[in-house]
Amino acid sequence: MAESLDKLHNRILSDAKLKAAGIVEQAEEKSKQILGEARAQAQRDADDILSRASLEAESIRRSILSSRIRANRLRILDEKNEIVQSILRTVEKSLSDIASSNQFDSTLKRFVAEAVEAVGTDNAVVKIGFRNADKKSLQSLGQSLPKGTKLIAEETAVDDLGGVVASDPEGKMIFNNSFRARLERLDNQLLTTISFAIFGE
Amino acid sequence: MSGIEAVRKIVETEAQAKRIVEEAESRAQEILASASEQARNVRQTSTAEAEQRKVQRLRETREKAEADARSSDVETDSLLENYKKLFENRKDAAAKKAVELILGG
Numbered sequence: 001m002a003e004s005l006d007k008l009h010n011r012i013l014s015d016a017k018l019k020a021a022g023i024v025e026q027a028e029e030k031s032k033q034i035l036g037e038a039r040a041q042a043q044r045d046a047d048d049i050l051s052r053a054s055l056e057a058e059s060i061r062r063s064i065l066s067s068r069i070r071a072n073r074l075r076i077l078d079e080k081n082e083i084v085q086s087i088l089r090t091v092e093k094s095l096s097d098i099a100s101s102n103q104f105d106s107t108l109k110r111f112v113a114e115a116v117e118a119v120g121t122d123n124a125v126v127k128i129g130f131r132n133a134d135k136k137s138l139q140s141l142g143q144s145l146p147k148g149t150k151l152i153a154e155e156t157a158v159d160d161l162g163g164v165v166a167s168d169p170e171g172k173m174i175f176n177n178s179f180r181a182r183l184e185r186l187d188n189q190l191l192t193t194i195s196f197a198i199f200g201e
Numbered sequence: 202m203s204g205i206e207a208v209r210k211i212v213e214t215e216a217q218a219k220r221i222v223e224e225a226e227s228r229a230q231e232i233l234a235s236a237s238e239q240a241r242n243v244r245q246t247s248t249a250e251a252e253q254r255k256v257q258r259l260r261e262t263r264e265k266a267e268a269d270a271r272s273s274d275v276e277t278d279s280l281l282e283n284y285k286k287l288f289e290n291r292k293d294a295a296a297k298k299a300v301e302l303i304l305g306g
Contacts, residue, residue: 083292
């Protein structure tokens with residue numbers, strides 16, 4: 001009886017140890033699973049953070065570069081504009097001084113002829129005015145005008161820079177052939193000419 | 202051995218077996234608690250490292266972009282300097298052509 005009791009004792013303990021070992025083993029398996037899942041989740045979280053960092057970095061890069069490039073483009077445009085404006089000021093000065101150049105007579109005659117033709121009447125009224133122009137030489141132009149044309153020599157330059165304005169007697173039809181008006185009419189061509197002459201483009 | 206003695210021994214053995222199982226369960230709890238703690242640490246460490254790399258990446262990107270922007274500034278400065286030279290060299294010719302356009306146009 002004592003022998004079978006010992007066997008029973010050992011059997012009970014053996015079963016308990018086996019069960020205990022199973023419980024611990026199961027816990028260790030579960031532990032491995034928890035750690036595995038945690039590592040996988042951690043990797044996904046890290047990937048997500050770095051992925052968003054890449055997008056943010058690209059956004060920062062674009063923001064810095066585009067604002068600087070935009071600012072530099074503006075500097076270039078400002079400089080080009082300043083150069084063109086400077087040339088235009090020189091052009092205006094040259095035009096306003098034309099009365100003292102040897103181109104004056106031919107230019108005046110051509111401007112007057114263009115203006116009279118544009119108005120298209122036999123009794124046009126032509127006003128001319130240039131800075132530093134001799135009034136007598138202006139009035140002498142009247143001899144070369146078509147019959148019926150009335151010439152008025154102004155004391156001051158027409159539209160500040162000088163030029164010619166022709167109209168019909170009633171003043172309903174007016175053709176402004178002043179330098180200022182020609183500058184405005186030829187604005188695009190003028191800018192292209194200056195830009196090409198300076199920048200080659 | 203008497204019957205009572207035998208029963209007592211069995212009861213003691215059962216109690217010992219129960220303790221063995223309870224200790225194992227307790228150990229299992231500790232293992233799982235430790236695993237949870239380690240899992241938390243793994244995720245915290247990983248996130249912290251990723252955040253650190255993010256900060257570093259953003260700093261490097263910003264520095265590189267600033268460097269590129271400075272290159273753009275230098276390039277623009279050079280271009281503007283060139284414009285000034287072109288202007289000095291060509292301003293008279295440009296003005297002459299413009300005046301010719303206005304007079305002849």
